[in-house]
Amino acid sequence: MGQTIIEKIVSAHANKQVKQNEIAIVNVDGVMATDTTAPLTIKAFQDMGGWKVWDAKKVFLIIDHAAPAPNEKIANLHTFMREFAKAQNIKLYDIGEGICHQLMVENHHVKPGQLFLGADSHTCTYGALGAFATGVGSTDLAGVMLTGQTWLKVPASFKITLNGKLQRGVSAKDLILYIVGQLGIEGATYKAIEFTGPAVELLSLDDRMTLSNMAIEMGAKACFVDTTGLELPYDFDHIYGDEDAAYEKEYLFNVSQINPEIATPHSPDNVRDIAEAINTPIQMAFIGSCTNGRLQDLHAAAEILKGKRIHPDVRLIIAPASQKVLLDALKDGTVEILTAAGASFISSGCGPCVGTHQGVPGNGENVISATNRNFQGRMGNRHSNVYLASPATVAASALNGKITDPTTLKEAFS
Ligand SMILES: CC(C)[C@H](C(=O)O)[C@@H](O)C(=O)O
């Protein structure tokens, strides 16, 4: 029996051949923790008697979830992280530098074929560049920081083959929303999802990150996007599964048939064709997060909002996924277009995605958001409703003050 890609990557890190569902002890290529999880990780590390991290070059800390600090308690946790990073001589990304996942990929801290762990559930995003990456708890990560190793059960794989070509105005976000809707939030619990097929080959790195990012919304342990067609600024080896590899389930979707999609409150798998939510009034719109805060996403919004003004009843908040994204968007005029349209730019980081600060909706308000989760209270108020959609749909809806199908805006997509 041949091996899946995931079995191959895990085998390479276990120094022996492993099969799905087997427990493997693996060497880890890198780890990261954020201001939500790092303080606990550091405390656990110290409680274990940790004195020096196993490899200072492979540990990254990021202050992104509540950044800049919204209150005294969080400010002190940030200080605690900075002091630890300095003492250990490890890299810390401070406020405004960006979202953890964006920074790990952008700065090449994670590469194809590697095994990377993060104390954040969306660590699965790095499957976009052909890594095995998964989220772990703070104390688990502390053990890895000490030893450079962990144990894991090798996940069985689902293969999702994507044929066809996305229609104009339909993005990787619509695609992944559609798939989450089909499989459900528990549809791939503890599985590795492998995306492959001609439609994947056409996707940019930004698109692939959007796709892999939401694998966790189906419960997946990890995700792997076929690296065919992937362009990176360095050479890398492609890893392919064996012909006779065992997949637990296989799915086939034709992406040409997918329309703009929307996840209605309060679950990411409440996915509908946008036609079913059209004209729902909205008061807040958000573009950002590790799902959709990249340059391509800001471009999609600018394409729709250029020379226009958002609806007077709507506030549009934008958090670029990193300072690099912000600088690129400044240089090419995107920030100017969006600001002139009425958008409010906030510091690069998680922003309102996780409800900490910088844009909490009011009671009874409807939010359209280019993020990945819309559980009740996700954005900081249990009495608000969050709809998940693509950046183009968010921009089109901000323009009209109600949920709008971006493909119906003739000027933007003619
Ligand atoms: C707060 C943090 C632990 C969390 C995660 O792990 O995913 C956050 O990033 C999220 O998106 O919900």
Ligand code: SF4
């Ligand atoms: S942007 Fe949102 S989903 Fe991504 S890591 Fe931050 S809080 Fe989590």
